[in-house]
Amino acid sequence: MIAVEGVVKRFGAHTVLDGVSLTVAPGEVVTILGSSGSGKSTLIRCINGLETLDGGRITVDGLDVADPRQLAQARRLSATVFQLFNLYPHMTVLRNITLAPELVLKRPKAEVDGQARALLASVGLAGKADSYPGQLSGGQRQRVGICRALAMNPRYLLLDEVTSALDPEMTAEVLAILGKLATRQPGGAGTAMLFVTHEVEFARRISTRIVFLDQGRLIVDLPTDQFFAADGGLAHPRIRQFLSKMAPAAPLAEIPA
Amino acid sequence: MRHAGFTWHDGALLAQGLGVSLGLFAGTFLIGLVLGSAAAVLRHFRVPTLGTLLHTGLELLRNSPVLVQLFLVFFGVPALLHQPLTPVFAAGLTLSANTAAFVYFIAVAGLDAVGRDQVEAARAFGLSRVQLVRHILGPQALAFAVAPLVGLAVNQLQVTSLVSVIGVVDLTKAGDILNLRTLRPFAVWTLVGVLYFAAAKTLTLLGNRWERRLRAHAAPLGL
Ligand SMILES: Nc1ncnc2c1ncn2[C@@H]1O[C@H](COP(=O)(O)OP(=O)(O)OP(=O)(O)O)[C@@H](O)[C@H]1O
Numbered sequence: 001m002i003a004v005e006g007v008v009k010r011f012g013a014h015t016v017l018d019g020v021s022l023t024v025a026p027g028e029v030v031t032i033l034g035s036s037g038s039g040k041s042t043l044i045r046c047i048n049g050l051e052t053l054d055g056g057r058i059t060v061d062g063l064d065v066a067d068p069r070q071l072a073q074a075r076r077l078s079a080t081v082f083q084l085f086n087l088y089p090h091m092t093v094l095r096n097i098t099l100a101p102e103l104v105l106k107r108p109k110a111e112v113d114g115q116a117r118a119l120l121a122s123v124g125l126a127g128k129a130d131s132y133p134g135q136l137s138g139g140q141r142q143r144v145g146i147c148r149a150l151a152m153n154p155r156y157l158l159l160d161e162v163t164s165a166l167d168p169e170m171t172a173e174v175l176a177i178l179g180k181l182a183t184r185q186p187g188g189a190g191t192a193m194l195f196v197t198h199e200v201e202f203a204r205r206i207s208t209r210i211v212f213l214d215q216g217r218l219i220v221d222l223p224t225d226q227f228f229a230a231d232g233g234l235a236h237p238r239i240r241q242f243l244s245k246m247a248p249a250a251p252l253a254e255i256p257a
Numbered sequence: 258m259r260h261a262g263f264t265w266h267d268g269a270l271l272a273q274g275l276g277v278s279l280g281l282f283a284g285t286f287l288i289g290l291v292l293g294s295a296a297a298v299l300r301h302f303r304v305p306t307l308g309t310l311l312h313t314g315l316e317l318l319r320n321s322p323v324l325v326q327l328f329l330v331f332f333g334v335p336a337l338l339h340q341p342l343t344p345v346f347a348a349g350l351t352l353s354a355n356t357a358a359f360v361y362f363i364a365v366a367g368l369d370a371v372g373r374d375q376v377e378a379a380r381a382f383g384l385s386r387v388q389l390v391r392h393i394l395g396p397q398a399l400a401f402a403v404a405p406l407v408g409l410a411v412n413q414l415q416v417t418s419l420v421s422v423i424g425v426v427d428l429t430k431a432g433d434i435l436n437l438r439t440l441r442p443f444a445v446w447t448l449v450g451v452l453y454f455a456a457a458k459t460l461t462l463l464g465n466r467w468e469r470r471l472r473a474h475a476a477p478l479g480l
């Protein structure tokens with residue numbers, strides 16, 4: 001379980017996260033909604049140890065990310081997909097995917113290569129293993145980013161606006177893959193996901209829970225159907241305002257149940 | 258005044274001088290490369306006191322003439338320590354440190370040019386600092402740095418000619434000896450110049466080939 005307990009994060013005098021608490025249990029798909037600047041990316045970056053905390057505590061299966069040794073262990077349990085892909089430009093697509101499993105998880109090269117090729121095939125990129133990131137489209141790069149994360153066999157997948165740098169067609173492409181991934185979770189034991197997204201319709205379809213961040217405070221944490229219920233999340237003026245401002249949902253590719 | 262002709266012995270002297278110049282260059286450039294890069298990595302990871310100390314020292318070295326550094330080491334240090342240094346040792350020490358200073362600033366720029374986003378990705382995926390340098394920072398920084406490094410190498414090769422003034426028998430000193438014996442300065446210095454040129458040109462060609470290989474898949478900046 002990812003447990004975020006009363007986390008405070010400041011940049012200078014600006015308090016970006018102000019006592020945020022949240023849990024993600026195995027098998028859950030939790031979406032973080034919130035307007036721009038509310039601290040969503042910062043929260044993800046605190047969980048994967050890219051930011052240090054100014055207060056509170058984050059544990060991943062009991063490992064405290066504030067402790068360097070425990071953080072190293074925690075990072076083997078979760079994997080991140082980034083908004084701007086963050087691929088290694090000097091490595092082939094295959095190497096981008098196999099690097100961390102080989103170096104960090106110390107898995108045998110042949111096995112990791114095989115898994116990476118299977119993952120690439122599953123997202124329609126079987127022919128791109130030997131290409132370099134610079135030779136791919138944005139949507140293709142993000143699919144590689146997803147394969148790179150999945151090759152870690154993570155218990156927790158962290159995704160920060162993974163489609164916001166993509167045009168609608170590529171967005172649909174990537175969301176379809178994530179949708180498949182989310183619905184494949186056998187409630188309880190599979191990869192849990194923590195999503196940051198502005199695709200509200202998509203979040204509604206795949207999430208088990210939705211939380212809402214407003215100016216660094218987590219004001220709502222509800223099961224998906226209750227979040228969209230008039231007497232649930234929609235009872236909050238900030239959330240009503242946020243949802244009314246969202247653009248109509250991007251065209252979604254078919255998501256198999 | 259009697260003009261002595263060129264003999265086979267002169268050829269041997271020049272060849273030996275060339276060997277000393279090339280050897281001194283290769284040795285000191287290699288040492289400078291290792292030390293300068295290591296210092297740049299320490300600075301990149303903001304190692305507290307050591308990083309600042311190295312930065313200051315290397316800044317001093319970069320901003321003073323090599324000849325002055327050479328005199329300081331060859332004449333100054335022995336006077337201070339009451340321990341004479343051999344010319345070759347003093348030359349090796351000075352040129353290594355001087356090269357390290359220039360490599361350091363090139364390497365720092367190369368490391369800074371590697372995109373933060375991929376470095377964060379590598380950290381989030383659990384790579385250690387050593388793995389980060391070896392697999393992410395190193396190869397890309399090298400691709401950025403290779404052109405200035407080739408330029409530096411060509412320059413440092415020529416700078417080795419300064420060591421002739423403290424008595425190292427390098428190519429320049431060999432030319433000097435030959436000139437005094439034959440009294441044909443134009444012929445001698447043309448020949449010495451051509452030898453330096455040939456060495457430098459070979460270095461450039463090798464460097465360019467290496468650069469092309471390294472840059473084959475280097476980051477289109479800003480990916
Ligand atoms: N490294 C930093 N230094 C200073 N301020 C920062 C830094 N990173 C984020 N911030 C500030 O923290 C606040 C929250 O940023 P964050 O990126 O977490 O927002 P977000 O919810 O992800 O927004 P968006 O939807 O636009 O991605 C913003 O006001 C931002 O300016």
Ligand SMILES: [Mg+2]
Nearest residue numbers: 040041042161
């Ligand atoms: Mg963000």
